[in-house]
Amino acid sequence: VEPTNGILVFQSDFGLLEGSVAQMYGVALKIDLNLKILDITHNIEAFNTWDASYSLFQTCPVFPSGCVFVSVVDPGVGTDRRSVVASTKAGHYVVTPDNGTLTHVCKHIGIVALREIDESVNRLPGSEKFHVFHGRDVYAYTGARLASGAIGFEEVGSELDIGSVYCHPVPGAKINDGRIEGMIDIKDPHFGMVWTNIPISMFESVDFGSKIEVEIRYKGEIKYRSEVIYGKSFGAVEVGGDVLYNNEIGFLALGTNRGSFVDKHNISSGYDWLISVTRIKDGGSLYV
Amino acid sequence: VEPTNGILVFQSDFGLLEGSVAQMYGVALKIDLNLKILDITHNIEAFNTWDASYSLFQTCPVFPSGCVFVSVVDPGVGTDRRSVVASTKAGHYVVTPDNGTLTHVCKHIGIVALREIDESVNRLPGSEKFHVFHGRDVYAYTGARLASGAIGFEEVGSELDIGSVYCHPVPGAKINDGRIEGMIDIKDPHFGMVWTNIPISMFESVDFGSKIEVEIRYKGEIKYRSEVIYGKSFGAVEVGGDVLYNNEIGFLALGTNRGSFVDKHNISSGYDWLISVTRIKDGGSLYV
Amino acid sequence: VEPTNGILVFQSDFGLLEGSVAQMYGVALKIDLNLKILDITHNIEAFNTWDASYSLFQTCPVFPSGCVFVSVVDPGVGTDRRSVVASTKAGHYVVTPDNGTLTHVCKHIGIVALREIDESVNRLPGSEKFHVFHGRDVYAYTGARLASGAIGFEEVGSELDIGSVYCHPVPGAKINDGRIEGMIDIKDPHFGMVWTNIPISMFESVDFGSKIEVEIRYKGEIKYRSEVIYGKSFGAVEVGGDVLYNNEIGFLALGTNRGSFVDKHNISSGYDWLISVTRIKDGGSLYV
Numbered sequence: 001v002e003p004t005n006g007i008l009v010f011q012s013d014f015g016l017l018e019g020s021v022a023q024m025y026g027v028a029l030k031i032d033l034n035l036k037i038l039d040i041t042h043n044i045e046a047f048n049t050w051d052a053s054y055s056l057f058q059t060c061p062v063f064p065s066g067c068v069f070v071s072v073v074d075p076g077v078g079t080d081r082r083s084v085v086a087s088t089k090a091g092h093y094v095v096t097p098d099n100g101t102l103t104h105v106c107k108h109i110g111i112v113a114l115r116e117i118d119e120s121v122n123r124l125p126g127s128e129k130f131h132v133f134h135g136r137d138v139y140a141y142t143g144a145r146l147a148s149g150a151i152g153f154e155e156v157g158s159e160l161d162i163g164s165v166y167c168h169p170v171p172g173a174k175i176n177d178g179r180i181e182g183m184i185d186i187k188d189p190h191f192g193m194v195w196t197n198i199p200i201s202m203f204e205s206v207d208f209g210s211k212i213e214v215e216i217r218y219k220g221e222i223k224y225r226s227e228v229i230y231g232k233s234f235g236a237v238e239v240g241g242d243v244l245y246n247n248e249i250g251f252l253a254l255g256t257n258r259g260s261f262v263d264k265h266n267i268s269s270g271y272d273w274l275i276s277v278t279r280i281k282d283g284g285s286l287y288v
Numbered sequence: 289v290e291p292t293n294g295i296l297v298f299q300s301d302f303g304l305l306e307g308s309v310a311q312m313y314g315v316a317l318k319i320d321l322n323l324k325i326l327d328i329t330h331n332i333e334a335f336n337t338w339d340a341s342y343s344l345f346q347t348c349p350v351f352p353s354g355c356v357f358v359s360v361v362d363p364g365v366g367t368d369r370r371s372v373v374a375s376t377k378a379g380h381y382v383v384t385p386d387n388g389t390l391t392h393v394c395k396h397i398g399i400v401a402l403r404e405i406d407e408s409v410n411r412l413p414g415s416e417k418f419h420v421f422h423g424r425d426v427y428a429y430t431g432a433r434l435a436s437g438a439i440g441f442e443e444v445g446s447e448l449d450i451g452s453v454y455c456h457p458v459p460g461a462k463i464n465d466g467r468i469e470g471m472i473d474i475k476d477p478h479f480g481m482v483w484t485n486i487p488i489s490m491f492e493s494v495d496f497g498s499k500i501e502v503e504i505r506y507k508g509e510i511k512y513r514s515e516v517i518y519g520k521s522f523g524a525v526e527v528g529g530d531v532l533y534n535n536e537i538g539f540l541a542l543g544t545n546r547g548s549f550v551d552k553h554n555i556s557s558g559y560d561w562l563i564s565v566t567r568i569k570d571g572g573s574l575y576v
Numbered sequence: 577v578e579p580t581n582g583i584l585v586f587q588s589d590f591g592l593l594e595g596s597v598a599q600m601y602g603v604a605l606k607i608d609l610n611l612k613i614l615d616i617t618h619n620i621e622a623f624n625t626w627d628a629s630y631s632l633f634q635t636c637p638v639f640p641s642g643c644v645f646v647s648v649v650d651p652g653v654g655t656d657r658r659s660v661v662a663s664t665k666a667g668h669y670v671v672t673p674d675n676g677t678l679t680h681v682c683k684h685i686g687i688v689a690l691r692e693i694d695e696s697v698n699r700l701p702g703s704e705k706f707h708v709f710h711g712r713d714v715y716a717y718t719g720a721r722l723a724s725g726a727i728g729f730e731e732v733g734s735e736l737d738i739g740s741v742y743c744h745p746v747p748g749a750k751i752n753d754g755r756i757e758g759m760i761d762i763k764d765p766h767f768g769m770v771w772t773n774i775p776i777s778m779f780e781s782v783d784f785g786s787k788i789e790v791e792i793r794y795k796g797e798i799k800y801r802s803e804v805i806y807g808k809s810f811g812a813v814e815v816g817g818d819v820l821y822n823n824e825i826g827f828l829a830l831g832t833n834r835g836s837f838v839d840k841h842n843i844s845s846g847y848d849w850l851i852s853v854t855r856i857k858d859g860g861s862l863y864v
Contacts, residue, residue: 007609016329016331018331018477022297022329023346023536026350029352030350030352033293033294033324037326040598041597042592043594046546047546059602060602061602062602062603062700064602064606078522078523078524079523124350129488129534129538131521132534132535188594189593190591190622191590191591200705236654245708247706248599248708250705258651302766303766304592304619305617306764307616310615311634311635313639314636314640315638317639318638318639321582325614335834363810365809366808366809367811412638417826418823420823
């Protein structure tokens with residue numbers, strides 16, 4: 001178990017239009033004035049625990065070990081979902097309701113230990129009468145205590161079976177009949193790229209500049225079918241053109257040079273958004 | 289008077305689309321590289337000093353004593369409204385134009401001393417020719433000097449009568465003819481809850497799970513009337529259902545489980561938005 | 577060459593809806609846990625290197641010397657634009673793609689030395705296979721190393737000719753036939769003011785309260801023509817009225833008291849948006 005380093009990193013679906021996030025800061029600083037506080041984003045889509053999970057997976061790996069992440073996307077606040085702290089293989093801690101937020105960390109990074117937050121000791125004193133803001137009263141409070149060294153991981157609460165962590169299904173990509181078939185894991189809500197679950201290791205033999213047939217289906221219906229250049233970056237195609245590329249964390253992605261692939265083609269993400277990519281070779285379609 | 293702790297917390301209506309907020313950071317860091325800078329929000333509704341005041345009330349109490357808050361919602365910038373620093377009963381300082389921002393801090397937390405900022409000494413050197421950015425030139429500058437210990441509270445400027453602080457009216461909730469009558473103080477601009485001015489102390493005898501008759505009127509017209517479950521949290525009702533609950537700072541609030549009460553019912557906040565709640569007992573309406 | 581001070585300031589067009597910005601934080605903290613990280617804004621208009629440049633010019637001057645700014649508006653990511661670090665006359669460093677971001681710093685502040693980032697040493701180890709996130713892999717990494725003192729400015733890479741920095745044209749304002757003629761450099765995306773390139777030094781002889789004739793043309797067509805009060809601040813005119821004023825960094829600007837000049841008059845910014853201002857004297861129009 002890694003020692004913590006005094007860095008506390010928040011993410012939530014609270015937005016930054018009012019003072020909820022700041023209340024979490026305040027509680028943390030009351031624990032220790034010297035904590036270093038940062039944010040991933042507070043604009044996770046409301047109640048979307050899949051996106052929260054993906055965001056941790058996207059972001060945590062570049063942080064130094066010993067950081068404590070507090071993730072609060074908590075549609076079930078005040079109900080009986082568990083509150084947990086996961087210790088990860090990367091040496092990080094994630095403090096969160098156990099409602100799916102740990103899905104990608106569990107699958108792609110690895111959880112080495114899991115504890116249930118014992119609210120009889122790890123809860124903001126005086127907050128017992130409040131039931132709608134565990135982000136402040138339980139998660140920020142516990143995360144700050146952990147990050148500051150006021151408590152060790154063992155003092156979070158009783159140990160849980162790692163296998164009991166609540167995970168959404170994470171379908172893998174497959175090679176099937178000369179195609180790689182996967183899904184669209186997430187879309188970039190700002191620039192409008194889509195990121196697939198196809199690891200670039202499956203695409204290693206393909207040269208940049210190759211033409212690839214890409215098909216996207218939603219509930220069986222074709223929403224996009226095109227020959228796309230596999231480029232190093234967006235500039236590999238003209239402005240407004242689509243490009244297949246390797247994203248920043250090692251998966252195939254689709255974007256539009258200086259535009260939004262999502263808006264241009266009305267594409268979204270999730271289990272129902274399937275993608276297949278096929279290398280076009282000598283006039284025919286063949287992947288391997 | 290509490291010593292300051294090196295933590296400077298900003299809020300404003302400047303937004304984060306351009307560099308105004310960052311200029312306040314820069315001025316502060318030029319005073320002292322070691323200041324710890326945080327934000328409540330910079331998305332207070334433009335020119336809305338009531339919301340700015342409420343935001344401080346919502347947020348400050350959880351912060352450690354010794355923090356300096358700089359609040360800049362300043363529709364009268366460059367005119368003759370006073371610039372002040374309030375020392376609060378919670379051991380905080382609030383640096384702000386005296387235009388209503390201190391309303392809720394004064395009413396609910398308490399101000400123990402008030403000083404007018406003497407711009408002949410507490411103003412960014414060289415800024416005399418600028419008249420539109422006191423947030424940078426006066427408030428951030430003075431707040432940073434105070435937070436860093438470069439000046440003490442007495443050096444802010446001359447003492448003012450606490451009673452002279454500019455406050456908006458703050459109507460209280462009342463029990464009247466078996467109903468509790470209050471107003472909607474504020475709406476959550478993100479999730480869409482509404483928060484009333486009815487303290488939960490007025491509701492202590494009511495059990496969670498009770499049915500409550502809620503009526504919201506705007507300028508005399510009924511905008512919402514429904515029997516609502518008084519729940520611990522949103523999960524007390526089905527998805528899409530309305531719930532009456534205790535908010536995170538001790539007042540009755542209304543929300544919609546995984547939805548926006550504000551959008552669903554076209555409800556807003558302010559003096560003209562009145563609410564009454566009545567416990568339904570044995571088929572009749574009776575509060576006490 | 578100024579020593580760095582451990583402060584790292586980011587700006588980008590990444591938005592804050594997902595974890596790109598946080599990945600830059602993470603990379604920086606992995607270099608040095610003690611770095612102080614702040615943001616100007618991450619809402620620069622997508623791909624707009626002019627606005628990025630203006631934002632640095634607007635913001636940097638108030639920061640203490642020794643700060644390192646990392647600016648990532650990078651439409652050409654993964655193509656052959658240079659990656660540079662500029663050392664400025666104000667004692668700051670700017671780490672950026674050399675695509676126009678340094679325009680206003682170069683023109684108005686001054687660059688004293690320029691170096692090209694040598695990616696063979698100044699690139700996040702293991703990131704060689706990624707080509708779409710130089711903000712993380714090159715700029716945040718190099719900026720953090722510089723800010724922390726892990727490398728000195730000389731270790732960024734080989735020295736470049738200062739004159740080779742990529743700059744957009746920066747037209748100056750001129751006095752012509754009794755008028756001051758300039759352009760609208762930028763609009764405030766939040767409150768809706770427009771800022772011109774007319775320095776207030778050209779307006780020093782004009783008294784506050786004077787009436788000024790203002791004309792705004794877009795591609796030759798008059799988009800706004802009005803007599804406007806030259807006021808100290810917005811409060812110099814009634815609510816909803818237009819005012820000509822000195823902005824926070826020393827240029828003439830136009831705003832609407834408690835409203836948006838941009839929205840009210842459909843005005844924008846850029847080379848095609850020209851403005852002329854003429855002092856009205858004794859019934860006639862005469863500037864000097």
